Amino acid sequence: MAKGPEKNNKNKALHTKLLNRKKAKLREEKTERALRLKALVAKINEQQKNEGRAI
Template sequence: MPKKGKEKNTKNKAKHSKLMNRKINKQRDEKELRKQRLKAIIKKSKEVEK
């Protein structure tokens, strides 16, 4: 049977999901930035070779 009264633990769950989303977005941004830097380095090295 469902419990009566306020729901248990909803604030912690919301906070946790917020923090996890922040972490995931940060990792995604860092990964994208790394790709861009690598592409720039490769492009620059190709220009130097010519």
């Protein structure tokens, strides 16, 4: 029995590699965004504390 044409595993591997890069990039951007947000919140909280003391 004929098994049919050989599967194209090279493209499949390259596509998986590309998707993994994309997922890693998104994950990294998400963590960077969270860190920026934490820094911003800390800065705003500090400003509010200073305003409370000045009044």
